[in-house]
Amino acid sequence: MILSDWRLRGQENGVEAVRAVRAVLGEATPAVLITGDTSTDLLKTAHQNGLVVLHKPLQPRHLVRLIKHLRQ
Helix, strand or coil, X not given: CEEEECECXXXXXXXXXXXXXHHHHCCCCCEEXXXXXXXXXXXXHHHHCCCEXXXXXXXXXXXXXXXXXXXX
């Protein structure tokens, strides 16, 4: 499972990071993008890449529930 923030260092972003990890581990690797950004472009990009999006501030119980769900 991949957990990534949307904004990474420099011009890198979480979608690119997930793509790179999935290239090694396989496309079926579950991934969650964590962000405070609510733009439609970001949500569309995340959806097109098979990512679940969680918005900040993130409640720990929501993250735990999602991890349990994705592991099934």
